[in-house]
């Protein structure tokens with residue numbers, strides 16, 4: 001009888017497993033959670049170097065405690081405050097023309113499906129200044145968003161970004177760096193791509209000259225005058241959601257079962273989508289879904305009302321032979337709209353006070369509406385369970 005690595009004889013129960021003894025139950029971990037835990041470990045190691053007594057407990061930490069910080073940095077007038085105002089405070093883009101220059105760090109706490117902070121830095125901050133407590137700023141960072149004005153001379157902005165990355169790399173090698181090549185409205189598609197290529201090349205060349213290869217840097221073409229800024233923020237925020245793969249799996253399943261072309265889980269206030277199914281995102285569908293949220297939010301603010309439980313019971317409870325339209329009661333906003341050609345309805349279902357599921361229904365699937373509503377209900381139930389489990393873990 002063959003021996004196991006531990007020296008014990010293999011028995012029937014061991015099947016073909018012949019690896020080292022397992023330490024405990026297998027832990028499934030998403031790449032996002034892994035990154036956040038690495039960041040936590042990196043911070044812990046830094047604190048431990050200075051004062052071992054003050055070192056925080058090992059991960060799971062940042063991901064589980066979850067109040068990540070997004071830092072908006074870049075040259076003066078590159079558009080940082082405008083981005084934060086348009087995305088998180090619903091400021092109309094043309095009103096950003098009147099924003100004053102930021103003199104001190106602006107800290108915004110966002111309370112949504114997940115709490116996070118957005119820190120807007122004044123353009124003139126110099127990181128080399130030893131009076132900055134870098135650990136207080138970069139300690140619990142979720143992502144560093146570097147804004148480059150594409151309509152201006154950007155070499156200086158790139159140089160500053162490079163020197164910031166090189167300064168931070170030795171101490172914080174896992175910081176997620178997101179470069180927003182901003183104000184691309186009014187630029188031709190070819191020119192936008194040329195700029196993106198040029199910026200990427202310059203940053204990568206400089207970093208590899210200093211021996212930094214494969215730094216986690218992503219590039220986005222953005223403008224506050226269209227949905228590109230929301231799309232870019234969606235991608236940034238998604239990296240901070242530890243249970244993203246589960247949300248995506250639920251949405252994939254819902255799309256498959258209900259005949260949806262595309263489904264988004266939106267944060268209603270900011271209109272950032274925090275998860276979507278695995279089919280490619282197409283801007284027109286994203287734009288129309290996000291505009292639809294505005295319409296429904298406005299309507300429900302005017303006409304919405306809190307339905308008491310006995311009202312819902314009266315509608316949904318027995319007798320069940322009432323007409324279908326007399327039986328429909330839902331605590332949350334639920335809506336469906338059919339656009340001009342009448343073929344691809346868009347469906348919206350509120351998940352909780354922060355989130356809404358919005359889906360584009362495939363041609364011909366409209367006739368299966370009762371099934372679709374049931375599937376959506378089940379998906380919303382699943383989504384809520386995932387958030388509840390995460391919340392319980394955070395409290396523990």
Ligand SMILES: Nc1nc2c(ncn2[C@@H]2O[C@H](COP(=O)(O)OP(=O)(O)OP(=O)(O)O)[C@@H](O)[C@H]2O)c(=O)[nH]1
Pocket residue numbers: 075076077078079080081082083093095096097098099100101102103121122123124182183184185222223224225
């Ligand atoms: N065309 C265009 N202009 C933009 C865009 N975003 C911001 N702006 C304009 O850029 C100017 C500067 O924007 P701010 O948000 O004040 O820039 P900032 O980076 O916060 O500047 P500081 O506070 O000085 O660091 C404003 O006039 C905005 O209207 C954009 O996407 N496209």
